[in-house]
Amino acid sequence: MTDSIAQQQMLYVRDEMSDAEIAEQADLYGPLTDSVRELIELALLTEVDGPEVRAAQEHLESAKQILRTRVNPGPYGVRWGASGQKRAWGNAAAGLRNAIAPPLVFNFDADGRAWTDFHLGSAYEGPAGLTHGGIAALVLDQALGSAAEAGGAPGMTGTLNLRYLRPTPLGALHAEARIDRVEGIKTIVTGQLSGPDGVCVEAEGIFILPRWARGGDSAKVSDPV
Numbered sequence: 405m406t407d408s409i410a411q412q413q414m415l416y417v418r419d420e421m422s423d424a425e426i427a428e429q430a431d432l433y434g435p436l437t438d439s440v441r442e443l444i445e446l447a448l449l450t451e452v453d454g455p456e457v458r459a460a461q462e463h464l465e466s467a468k469q470i471l472r473t474r475v476n477p478g479p480y481g482v483r484w485g486a487s488g489q490k491r492a493w494g495n496a497a498a499g500l501r502n503a504i505a506p507p508l509v510f511n512f513d514a515d516g517r518a519w520t521d522f523h524l525g526s527a528y529e530g531p532a533g534l535t536h537g538g539i540a541a542l543v544l545d546q547a548l549g550s551a552a553e554a555g556g557a558p559g560m561t562g563t564l565n566l567r568y569l570r571p572t573p574l575g576a577l578h579a580e581a582r583i584d585r586v587e588g589i590k591t592i593v594t595g596q597l598s599g600p601d602g603v604c605v606e607a608e609g610i611f612i613l614p615r616w617a618r619g620g621d622s623a624k625v626s627d628p629v
């Protein structure tokens with residue numbers, strides 16, 4: 405096993421936090437993430453003048469000073485509480501504590517389906533007024549990976565094929581994914597990203613349980629390490 409894989413595995417942690425403690429943390433840090441996300445959009449779109457920009461920036465410096473008094477060296481990793489509740493709060497596509505993540509809240513079912521209704525603002529723009537293609541890929545990668553995990557056949561993205569059928573607007577969007585089939589350690593998942601006028605991007609992915617996570621009969625592994 406290489407050092408980098410060993411280090412990666414150490415970021416999968418069972419920390420025995422109770423569900424109540426997890427809810428308390430979500431209530432504390434979730435709104436902070438939402439504020440920072442809103443700040444990103446405001447920094448992009450504000451048209452106030454120089455003195456106001458400088459005053460706002462000074463406030464931000466004070467906020468950063470408070471937050472930096474105690475900091476996890478990072479990355480956040482993936483953590484499980486005492487009841488098995490998972491927190492991938494650093495995830496760049498859907499982490500509750502990651503303000504660069506689009507505001508995605510997934511629904512799952514155990515048949516291997518994941519779906520989310522969400523809103524993308526101006527911070528996710530690619531072509532003028534449209535969603536960036538890389539953001540569409542990010543959302544679909546997460547949706548497909550989450551469906552594989554929900555169906556008890558998790559894996560790392562091995563291959564992700566995308567077909568951009570029509571431009572994806574900003575605003576109200578829907579992403580969904582479902583397991584098509586499981587072939588041993590490989591889970592084949594399909595999905596779509598849709599806007600008000602229909603499907604914008606279709607995806608098919610192969611998710612592979614990595615070598616380091618395989619036990620005896622890896623096809624039966626239902627939980628990431």
Ligand SMILES: CCCCCCCCCCCCCC(=O)SCCNC(=O)CCNC(=O)[C@H](O)C(C)(C)COP(=O)(O)OP(=O)(O)OC[C@H]1O[C@@H](n2cnc3c(N)ncnc32)[C@H](O)[C@@H]1OP(=O)(O)O
Binds near residue numbers: 546550553616617
């Ligand atoms: C528990 C794991 C994590 C769970 C995370 C849940 C998160 C939820 C949501 C997260 C969502 C976001 C998720 C993310 O962002 S995941 C981040 C993005 N993905 C990566 O970084 C993956 C990097 N690659 C690897 O780690 C390895 O190459 C993998 C794990 C993919 C395979 O390396 P491994 O050493 O294990 O493979 P093997 O050589 O024993 O081959 C085994 C079989 O697989 C076939 N094959 C190999 N490579 C590919 C390929 N690229 N496409 C298609 N097929 C491939 C191969 O032919 C063979 O098939 P067969 O000959 O037996 O038929």
